[in-house]
Amino acid sequence: MNVLEIAGLSASICVGISLGLIGGGGSILTLPILVYLLHINPVTSSAYSLFVVGTTSLVGAITYMRQRQVDYRVALVFSVPSFVAVYVSRHFLLPAIPETLGAVGPLVLTRNGLIMVLFSLLMLGASLSMIRDGGHTGRVGRTKGLKLPLIGAEGALVGLLTGLVGAGGGFLIIPVLVLLARLPMKMAVGTSLLIIAVKSLLGFTGDLRHVAIDWPFLLCFTLLSVTGIFIGTYLSRYVSGSRLKKSFGYFVMLLGVYILLREVS
Structure with a gap:
């Protein structure tokens, strides 16, 4: 192993720590680690990201489920359209995108480049959400009379983004759960982890026919990430979530x- 490979595998622990601490950020770290440190192409990396983040989130969600900090009704309303959008985008839309999309002057737009540009824009949007709502803790509210169609529409949009760039979408899901579903922050995190887990793993199944999976590497990376979520969950007892999120x-x-x-230069 070279230095970058060691750094990439070590950084996988940070994926789990992020999910354990603030209920999101796993895919935002996973894709750059896989692409820039481990030199895996973006299409394969987006598939790996779905498996890593999905499995790690599932482990975290089980902990919240045991604490009864998951709202299954809201999860269902958000998840069903999101699941459909993820599967369709990974199984049909992404494979249909050609390797080379065209050129603008000396700049050649490729499918891999498009994925990374979309991902960077998603990161910028997520960062603004984290900075703006970092201190928002949510409030307790009943799910009766909520804007369920709007929550479902948001679920479909997040699912589409998840399918295209391999992002779990935690920082897009949590604001919806807090602001529209009126869930307290801890329950929003638990519900978000469950949604991310099922949605990401379902999306990954759409890649099994199109992507060659290096299972020993992927399982090793995922195991380290799962280790990180236990560390993050433990640290969450002592670290201010709002300050950390911002x-x-x-x-x-x-x-x-x-x-x-980097991608447009």
Whole structure:
């Protein structure tokens, strides 16, 4: 193993720590680690990201389920359209995108480049959400009379983005659960982890026919990430989630700008 490979595998622990601490950020870290440190192409990396984030989120969701911090009704309303959008985008839409999309002057737009540009834009949007809502803790509310169609529409949009770039979408899901579903923050995190887990793993099944999977590597990376979620869950007892979320938002913003400049230069 070279230095970058060791750094990439070590960084996989940070994926789980992020999910354990603030209920999101796993895919935002996973894809750059796989692409830039481990030099795996973006299409394969997006598939790996779905498996890593899905499995790690499932482990975290089980912990919240035991604490009765998951709202299954809201999860169902959000998840069903999201699941459909993920499966359709991974199984049909992404394979239909040609390797080379065209050229603008000296800049050649490829499918891999498009994925990374979309991902960087998603990172910038997520970072603004984290910075703006970092201190929002949500409030307890009943699910009766909620804007269920709007929650479902948001689920479909997040599912489409998940399918295209391999992102679990935690930082897109949590604001919806807090602001529209009126869930308290801890329950929003638990519900988000369950949604991310099922949605990501379902999306991954759409890749099994199109992507060659290096299972020993993927399972090793995932195991380290799962280790990280236990660390993150433990640290969450002592670290201010709102302050951490805002600080992480600024980090994600810088990383998103870096990826965007790298891909368009």
